[in-house]
Amino acid sequence: MFIFAFTAAAADDGPIAGNPLIEIPAGMFIFGRDDGPANERPRRELxxxxxxxxxxxxxxxxxxxxVKETGHRGAFYANHPILGLDDRPVxxxxxxxxxxxxxxxxxxxxxxxxxxxAARGTTGSAFPWGELPPGNERANSGADICCSGDTRDGYAMTAPAISFADGASKEGVLNLVGNVWEWTRDVYAPYEAGAAARSAGLYRVLRGGSWNSDPSHLTTTYRLAYDPEFRFSANGGFRCVRSAP
Incomplete structure (x- = not known):
């Protein structure tokens, strides 16, 4: 296994004002796990x-x-007194x-x-910061029983996107676990060939858990199959990537 040590990741301002792109270098990393839900198996090195x-x-x-630049429709919660605040995840x-x-x-x-x-590093950590559970300082999460928010971490709903610096990944990426679920570009399907799944191909995958997630959903490997057309979720957002040419 190749192991890479990171002290600081390179970044550039990128095209989105106030949201720099953090460089994630090429190399070997762990994907999936064998001791969690069936749709997270198998664990392998890629x-x-x-x-x-x-x-x-x-x-x-x-x-x-x-929205202003393109005329695209606004977010459903754009005018919400908490969820719609400028510094909160859309x-x-x-x-x-x-x-x-x-x-x-x-x-x-x-x-x-x-x-x-980005969330697990190269060695397959359960959380962006390592193996310790989130606590109230590392992630914005919910009650111990799914699925309601609480204020133990300081926020009843979403937190500012720059919050929870103690929960940053080794490269300095914030809130990869907690705050809001994040859309990925992948269509949902089981990892293992031949595994049965009625929802395979119908949904996209959300990752990372959110402000109302219980501990079982707050890991770097949890996969949530979700209706791609649904836009009324108060706990689902996203971020973007720039892939190497």
């Missing part, structure tokens, strides 16, 4: 290409600028809305493999 990922989720302010967007935003800036939604590499 060779990944370099890419760059937004430091934070896309905010309401950033999404609002996109929620109430469908998969197509998120995809259109990224493409407008010459970027893409992350693949599941890109999300997992």
């Amino acid at each position: 060779s990944g290409q370099a890419f760059a990922i937004n430091r934070t989720e896309i905010t309401n302010q950033q999404y609002g600028l996109f 929620v109430g967007v469908s998969w197509a809305d998120a995809d259109a935003f990224c493409r407008h800036y010459g970027l893409d939604l992350p693949s599941e493999q890109q999300y997992e590499r």
